[in-house]
Amino acid sequence: MHDALTQPPASRGAAARRVPVVVVLAFAGIVVALMQTLVIPIVPMLPRLLGADASDTAWAVTATLLAAAVATPVVGRLGDMYGKRRMLLLSLVLTVAGSVFCAVSDSLVPMIVGRVLQGLAGGVIPLGISIMRDELPPEKLAGSTAVMSASLGVGAALGLPAAALIADNFDWHVLFWTSTVLGAIALVLVLVCVPESKVRTGGRFDLVGSIGLSAALVCLLLAISKGGDWGWGSGTTLGLFAAAVVLLLVWGRVELRTAEPLVDLRVSAGRQVLFTNLAALAFGFSMFAASLVMPQLMQLPEQTGYGLGKSLLAVGLVMAPQGLVMMIVAWASAPLSKARGPRVTLMAGAVVVAAGYALNTVMMSEVWHLVLVSCVIGAGVGFAYGALPSLVMSAVPVSATAAANSLNTLMRAIGNSVSSAVAGVILAHMTTPLGSTTLPSENAFKAIMGVGCGAALAALVLATFIPRQQTDTDRQAGETPAAEPSTPQDVSPRKA
Missing domain, CATH: 4.10.860 (DNA Excision Repair, Uvrb; Chain A)
Incomplete structure (x- = not known):
């Protein structure tokens, strides 16, 4: 209170403006992340709704994945060159346009066009992190970027129950009209609350x-x-x-x-950025494994002896707390990163995620078991996703922030995709008969949990290769940890 009263009025006003910037950017990140789980409740119904084959309607999911992967590094680089807020607004416009396309569609082609447009907004989260680096003071940066980074998982976790609730009670088009409204709100809030950064590289794309x-x-x-x-x-x-x-x-x-x-490979090959991105790949794999296992386990019939026979809405409600835990822990991880360094925070997250999967192998027979496990894994991911932006940004020039964060986000997405493929293979090959059909066996789910645990431990090993950074504890003790050579001096204009 005393500090606030002794601050000059201009400083107090600037501090007050930073709060809505963080909230607005995190909200925009959650809205874009919602697009990943938006169609999950209606995927089985899409062939009937769109009058197309199931193999064709699967592109409603695949198209978004491919569009996001392509757009994320490109939009990040364009943000560094021409303005991060400008590219953020463009991404949100694409989100709204894609939602409208899907909301008015009754056939396959406009649905896929809409889903591609939604996927092209995949760069919102790294852009938001980069804007925070330009706008926030150093003491506020770690917690704020941690929340922004975690919004990817939060949106996905909260989107499933919300989408299931809408799909069960309303016409399926309401799903996309809802995302249209949320995207429009995010767009207006960014226009009103988020300033354009003066840090730009210019040059040729x-x-x-x-x-x-x-x-x-x-x-x-x-x-x-x-x-x-x-x-x-x-x-x-x-x-x-x-x-x-x-x-x-x-x-x-x-x-x-x-x-x-487009990507400075010399900077990306530096020890800190390289191993941070590899750890992000491993964490993306590990996190997504839980998102694949738990919904299927809950929806399998009780006659299997290990399925819980729950609805998709119940699945969403079980997974939703994970998103909230992830957000809270990501924000709370900032003091640990400040005291011990983000490398330690990343390693702590890997240990917690691995422990969550180990717990899941012996606790999977009750709903509360899965709530507990998902929250433990969410806490570990919150630690990790809170640390990743700090590790990336401390190793790259400020003029390359958006591009570097975009590459890190892309590595997480690739980890998600590989996880989905590996889990699909395991579930398809480890089956058990039930009547006239075959279903994934209990051992298949345990095998995926083991793979998820292994991926988290791989992230832990990769994190040990990241150079230790100087922390508040080191400064108080007068120590200077060894580090790799610093990145080239950034000559782009900075905010005063």
Whole structure:
């Protein structure tokens, strides 16, 4: 209270303005993350609703995934060059437009167009983190970016019960009219509350690099997401994997020779950024494993002896607390990162997630078991997602913040996709008969939990290779930990 009273009026006003900036950006992140789970309740009904084959309506999910993967690094780079707020507003406009397309659609093509537009807004969260770096004082940055980073998981967790509730009680188009309204609210709030950063790099956009990376990502993610349907040994799947490898190698060679690349591979190959991104990949895999296992486990018939026979709405209500825990823990992780460094926070998150999966192998027979486990895993992910932006931003110039955070977000998304593919293989091959059908066996779910635990432990090992940063504890003790050489001096204009 004393500090607030002794601050100059201008400082108090600036501090008051920062609160709505953080809240608005986090809300925008949650709204965009909602798009990932929005269609889950109606996926089984889409063939009937859209008059198309199930293999075709699956593109309503796949199209969003591919569009987000392509857009995230491109939008991040454009934000660094031409304005982060400008690109954030464009992303939210695409969200609203995509929602309207889906809301008025009764056939497959407009639905897929709408879902692509929604996916193109995938860069909102890294853009929000980058705006916070430009606008917030250092002492407020860690907690705020942690909340923004965690909004990806929060939106996905809260979206499922909300979407299930709407789908059960209203016409399915209401799902997308709701997302239209939420996107419009986020758009207006950003226009009113979020300032445009003065930190820009300018220069020429790397069009060749963006096309090359987009083509490689589409090949990779298409092979991962559709390989189970096409066959992992099919020519199409193997051809896409081979094309992705070739395109990435050629793209990397071109980027190293480009004066203003889409992704600065020299910075990205630095020890801190490299191992932070690899840990993000492992965490994306581990987190998504829980999102795949628990809903299926809850919906399987009780006759199996391990299924709980619950509705999709009940599944959503069980998973919703995970999102809230994730947000709270992400915000609360800032003091730990300040005292011990974000590397320690990331490692703590890996241990907690691994413990959650280990707990799940012996606690999966009651609803409260799954609520507890999902909250433990959510707490671990909150720690990790709170630490990742700090680790990235402390290793890159301020002028490359959006591009670097976008790459980290992309690594999480790739981890999600790989997790889905691996879980699909396990569930398809470890089955048990029930009447005239076969269902995933109890051991299949335990195997996925074991894989999720292993991915969290892999993230822990990867985090040990991240250089230790100087913390408040080090400064009080007069110690200076060893670190890799600092990044090139940033010469772009900074806020006063």
